[in-house]
Amino acid sequence: MKRALFCRGTLLAQQVALESSVPAAISPALLPRLHRAMSSVSIPPPACLLKPLEAPFRYLFGPGPSNVPPRILAAGGRPIIGHMHPEMFEIMNDIKKGIQYAFQTENNMTIAMSGSGHTAMECAIFNTVEPGESVLVAINGIWGERVAEIAKRMGANVHTMVKAPGGYFTNQEIEQALAKHKPVLFFLTHGESSAGIAHPVDGIGDLCRQHNCLFLVDSVASLGGAPLYMDKQNIDILYTGSQKALNAPPGTAPISFNERACKKMSSRKTKPVSYLLDMTHLSNYWGCDGKPARIYHHTGPVSGFFALRESLAILAEKGLENSWRHHKEVAEYLYKGLEDLGLKLFVPDKSLRLPSVTTIAIPSGYDWREILAYLIKYHQMELTGGLGPSMGLVLRVGLMGYNCSKTNVDLVLLALADALKHCHKSKA
Numbered sequence: 001m002k003r004a005l006f007c008r009g010t011l012l013a014q015q016v017a018l019e020s021s022v023p024a025a026i027s028p029a030l031l032p033r034l035h036r037a038m039s040s041v042s043i044p045p046p047a048c049l050l051k052p053l054e055a056p057f058r059y060l061f062g063p064g065p066s067n068v069p070p071r072i073l074a075a076g077g078r079p080i081i082g083h084m085h086p087e088m089f090e091i092m093n094d095i096k097k098g099i100q101y102a103f104q105t106e107n108n109m110t111i112a113m114s115g116s117g118h119t120a121m122e123c124a125i126f127n128t129v130e131p132g133e134s135v136l137v138a139i140n141g142i143w144g145e146r147v148a149e150i151a152k153r154m155g156a157n158v159h160t161m162v163k164a165p166g167g168y169f170t171n172q173e174i175e176q177a178l179a180k181h182k183p184v185l186f187f188l189t190h191g192e193s194s195a196g197i198a199h200p201v202d203g204i205g206d207l208c209r210q211h212n213c214l215f216l217v218d219s220v221a222s223l224g225g226a227p228l229y230m231d232k233q234n235i236d237i238l239y240t241g242s243q244k245a246l247n248a249p250p251g252t253a254p255i256s257f258n259e260r261a262c263k264k265m266s267s268r269k270t271k272p273v274s275y276l277l278d279m280t281h282l283s284n285y286w287g288c289d290g291k292p293a294r295i296y297h298h299t300g301p302v303s304g305f306f307a308l309r310e311s312l313a314i315l316a317e318k319g320l321e322n323s324w325r326h327h328k329e330v331a332e333y334l335y336k337g338l339e340d341l342g343l344k345l346f347v348p349d350k351s352l353r354l355p356s357v358t359t360i361a362i363p364s365g366y367d368w369r370e371i372l373a374y375l376i377k378y379h380q381m382e383l384t385g386g387l388g389p390s391m392g393l394v395l396r397v398g399l400m401g402y403n404c405s406k407t408n409v410d411l412v413l414l415a416l417a418d419a420l421k422h423c424h425k426s427k428a
């Protein structure tokens with residue numbers, strides 16, 4: 001054992017000596033030739049990787065990812081530990097509690113996915129729907145389209161209700177569609193980030209119960225930015241992403257299933273199409289299945305979980321209600337500033353606007369791509385255009401969590417005023 005450690009140490013020392021002995025004067029351009037002369041491999045090390053990493057500072061004021069505050073960056077930068085170490089399980093338990101708070105749920109089956117918001121989206125559908133079952137999807141922007149596509153791919157019988165971006169569904173419309181299609185699952189996006197809508201949720205969970213259907217809600221763009229109460233609003237499955245108002249780096253995605261959803265999952269006749277996203281394994285990995293031991297399933301993103309824990313800690317310290325209030329106040333300050341610039345908000349009804357992501361109708365005569373390019377070039381600021389059905393209709397400003405401040409609104413307004421002055425306006 002001692003000998004093995006010694007040998008590994010010697011090897012490492014030799015490797016370091018070797019790396020540091022490459023003369024600094026050799027130009028990266030010469031390395032491929034040198035490599036060919038000395039090496040048995042035919043593909044040389046890529047020249048781009050022999051240069052230092054470059055990632056510029058950007059104000060990330062689009063719909064995500066948001067800037068990550070130093071405290072969360074530092075948490076993510078801590079030395080990693082094993083994904084199955086007891087300390088890691090403690091951290092995962094803390095994350096579970098933080099998600100329960102952020103979602104306002106007591107659900108035991110509450111975890112964070114190793115992956116982005118789409119991973120949680122797929123996890124929800126793959127685990128609660130079986131091929132041939134009927135699914136109803138509300139589409140008023142891109143996210144319903146995505147869910148319909150995912151459900152179709154796994155063999156569900158997909159029905160859609162469609163509104164133009166900016167539109168929303170009344171409970172009566174939803175009830176009629178539930179009665180008509182008899183789905184096992186109804187999907188709704190709470191914060192439709194492509195359109196800038198915060199969809200009303202009250203009463204829909206009750207309708208789903210009456211129609212024996214699960215209620216699945218996407219809160220990737222709204223969690224922490226607009227009120228949502230998983231248990232009180234009878235939401236059966238809720239998911240979000242790490243990189244919006246939570247301000248953690250992209251790559252982890254909280255999700256929670258209530259008892260109704262768990263019952264549907266445990267009564268499946270077929271296995272979910274994905275092994276990685278199978279909740280039977282994930283619930284064990286997260287200690288939700290009551291079994292005494294957690295068994296290896298996959299290697300979770302340890303640094304991502306450190307960062308997610310810190311972001312949930314910040315939300316817990318700030319308080320959900322304060323966070324919702326703050327996003328609303330800052331959003332209203334932004335609306336006023338945009339209107340003072342002569343810009344038109346895309347969602348006319350203020351009560352339907354998503355406080356975390358604001359959509360602006362593209363000012364007439366301007367090329368939206370030129371505006372966005374100008375902002376990046378001269379202000380190091382990312383705003384974005386529309387997505388899916390809202391492409392070409394809107395510009396999007398996302399001020400979420402750490403980024404949500406009146407100072408940042410002022411920065412956005414100054415940058416936009418400058419862009420409108422300098423970008424080309426057609427005569428038409």
Ligand SMILES: Cc1ncc(COP(=O)(O)O)c(C=O)c1O
Binds near residue numbers: 143189218219
């Ligand atoms: C409402 C909504 N749902 C889902 C997603 C997808 O999340 P991700 O890009 O993390 O996969 C996004 C991303 O912007 C979103 O805004």
